[in-house]
Amino acid sequence: MLQLMSVCKNFGxxxxxxxxxxxxxxxxxTALIGPNGAGKSTLINCITGVLSAxxxxxxxxxxxxxxxxxxxxxxxxxxxxFQNLRLFPRLSVLDNVLTGLTCEGGQSMAMAMLRLxxxxxxxRQLKLRALEALDRFGLSDKSSWPAGVLxxxxxxRVELARATVGQPDLLLLDEPVAGLNGEETFVVGEQLKxxxxxxxxxxxxxxxxxxxxxxxxxxxxxxxxxxxAAGTPEEVRRNPLVLEAYLGRMEAVA
Amino acid sequence: xxxARDKCIYFISLHRTGLTVSLLTAALLLYPLYEDNxxxxxxxxxIAINTMVVLGLNLFIGYTGQISLGHAAFFGLxxxxxAISTATYGLSPWPAMLLVALLVGLVALLIGxxxxxxxxxxxxxxxxxxxxxxxxxxxxWDEMTGGPSGFSGIPYLGVGxxxxxxxxxxxxxxxxxxxxxxxxxxxxxxxxxxxxLAALAEDETxxxxxxxxxxxxxxxxxxxxxxxxxxxxxxxxxxxxxISPDSFGIFTSTDMVIMVVVGGMGSIWGSxxxxxxxxxxxxxxxxxxxxxxxxxxxxxxxxLMFLPQGLVTGLVDMVRVRLALRRREAQ
Numbered sequence: 001m002l003q004l005m006s007v008c009k010n011f012g013x014x015x016x017x018x019x020x021x022x023x024x025x026x027x028x029x030t031a032l033i034g035p036n037g038a039g040k041s042t043l044i045n046c047i048t049g050v051l052s053a054x055x056x057x058x059x060x061x062x063x064x065x066x067x068x069x070x071x072x073x074x075x076x077x078x079x080x081x082f083q084n085l086r087l088f089p090r091l092s093v094l095d096n097v098l099t100g101l102t103c104e105g106g107q108s109m110a111m112a113m114l115r116l117x118x119x120x121x122x123x124r125q126l127k128l129r130a131l132e133a134l135d136r137f138g139l140s141d142k143s144s145w146p147a148g149v150l151x152x153x154x155x156x157r158v159e160l161a162r163a164t165v166g167q168p169d170l171l172l173l174d175e176p177v178a179g180l181n182g183e184e185t186f187v188v189g190e191q192l193k194x195x196x197x198x199x200x201x202x203x204x205x206x207x208x209x210x211x212x213x214x215x216x217x218x219x220x221x222x223x224x225x226x227x228x229a230a231g232t233p234e235e236v237r238r239n240p241l242v243l244e245a246y247l248g249r250m251e252a253v254a
Numbered sequence: 255x256x257x258a259r260d261k262c263i264y265f266i267s268l269h270r271t272g273l274t275v276s277l278l279t280a281a282l283l284l285y286p287l288y289e290d291n292x293x294x295x296x297x298x299x300x301i302a303i304n305t306m307v308v309l310g311l312n313l314f315i316g317y318t319g320q321i322s323l324g325h326a327a328f329f330g331l332x333x334x335x336x337a338i339s340t341a342t343y344g345l346s347p348w349p350a351m352l353l354v355a356l357l358v359g360l361v362a363l364l365i366g367x368x369x370x371x372x373x374x375x376x377x378x379x380x381x382x383x384x385x386x387x388x389x390x391x392x393x394x395w396d397e398m399t400g401g402p403s404g405f406s407g408i409p410y411l412g413v414g415x416x417x418x419x420x421x422x423x424x425x426x427x428x429x430x431x432x433x434x435x436x437x438x439x440x441x442x443x444x445x446x447x448x449x450x451l452a453a454l455a456e457d458e459t460x461x462x463x464x465x466x467x468x469x470x471x472x473x474x475x476x477x478x479x480x481x482x483x484x485x486x487x488x489x490x491x492x493x494x495x496x497i498s499p500d501s502f503g504i505f506t507s508t509d510m511v512i513m514v515v516v517g518g519m520g521s522i523w524g525s526x527x528x529x530x531x532x533x534x535x536x537x538x539x540x541x542x543x544x545x546x547x548x549x550x551x552x553x554x555x556x557x558l559m560f561l562p563q564g565l566v567t568g569l570v571d572m573v574r575v576r577l578a579l580r581r582r583e584a585q
Contacts, residue, residue: 107467
């Protein structure tokens with residue numbers, strides 16, 4: 001599905017990512033973990049075109065996407081959530097989810113201004129799909145609220161609804177449960193499992209190890225911009241390099 | 255089963271935009287029967303012209319989240335374009351208006367492509383500079399524009415022998431155009447494209463991640479708003495048959511922006527309200543005539559301090575947030 005080959009990103013002279021290579025297989029949940037500052041969000045931003053990689057290549061369904069602008073990558077079927085929520089606070093919850101269907105809402109400004117019957121029909125269909133997505137995340141009773149007044153947990157779920165409503169082929173989630181309590185985390189975990197069962201491919205950046213171990217099929221570990229390990233959750237958990245990255249170098253004195 | 259009353263409420267809520275536009279149209283159709291004072295009609299006609307510019311500008315400022323302090327330039331190019339092509343070169347006014355609108359759109363495209371890479375203060379400065387340039391050209395190019403003394407002898411618009419030459423006739427002409435602009439804008443913002451623009455205004459990165467081509471969208475809306483300003487300018491020229499560069503300076507631009515801000519950013523109805531309010535104020539209270547810019551400044555500061563999204567949008571947002579919070583408390 002997604003294949004990264006030797007992706008590098010420098011900020012000025014400072015390398016943030018050095019030769020990161022791994023694959024995200026179709027229909028699986030891949031978790032990307034690593035200590036703070038390891039370059040996880042930078043990598044997500046490079047994949048989605050928010051930043052452009054300094055060198056290396058990113059193949060999506062066999063097609064090179066590195067260097068393409070964000071909107072073009074989104075139209076290929078990659079959707080994402082953001083680490084710090086990026087909802088549109090003044091738009092209603094329903095409109096927020098509807099923006100997730102931008103790619104299907106038509107691009108022609110002239111057609112939009114004429115609002116021919118086919119367009120009204122399509123608008124109704126899109127609205128139904130957005131309501132359905134809100135229902136999946138238990139938000140239908142709040143669809144007319146401005147997104148800005150929602151509680152934090154609800155905002156996270158609106159963002160998930162917005163990212164999944166367009167049935168993307170690949171879903172990139174940047175810390176979907178950051179700041180949620182245990183119960184809410186559990187619920188989001190179940191929803192992610194549900195997405196996996198529905199055939200979505202997920203790439204997940206997460207600090208919550210319980211969640212990662214529970215739902216990931218494959219774990220990739222980044223440290224200081226380098227990919228230091230990849231494998232099943234069990235393999236990664238036993239990998240000495242990973243322990244070192246997280247806990248610091250074990251001195252052989254004790 | 256829904257009761258008759260529920261059905262009625264449902265029907266109104268479903269078609270509220272269409273119903274409001276129909277009501278407004280009906281009111282405007284009947285207005286000259288009730289009010290035939292040419293002076294008063296002259297003022298409402300000016301509201302129509304201003305509304306058209308403000309609608310386009312609001313799409314650009316309120317919906318796309320950009321800023322332009324140079325829209326009077328497009329307004330002026332439209333007016334002078336129509337004036338010169340009809341009075342000097344004898345072109346027929348309707349095709350001239352279309353041709354000028356196309357050319358102004360092209361100009362907007364040419365300057366939009368480089369300057370819309372800028373944002374915030376820099377974009378404001380660039381558009382302001384553009385307005386200065388256009389204003390200077392209108393002032394200095396005597397043989398073409400008539401210079402500071404203005405350009406007179408512009409023909410009225412007409413269809414066959416019928417000519418739009420008095421206030422009542424102009425009322426129907428101008429409001430016809432304005433309602434058309436209003437309807438097209440309302441359609442635009444209620445579509446997928448419009449939601450993309452609203453997303454762009456709030457968060458450019460998130461909008462791009464959702465598939466909005468942010469660069470193209472900004473340019474398209476800029477061109478659209480310039481074309482609307484140009485058509486309004488052409489109508490302005492044919493309506494008054496005399497124009498002078500004074501009407502197209504940077505203070506006109508800032509007045510237009512004030513109309514957008516006071517009316518409400520990203521509110522189509524707010525554009526109508528803002529243009530109406532700021533056009534009427536100096537007429538209603540005589541002292542405003544002398545201190546117009548001063549009063550506009552105070553209004554702008556007050557609105558920005560207490561309702562930064564503008565009167566209509568700010569109040570609507572406030573009510574929506576209050577309602578939602580009350581329901582949240584109730585849960």
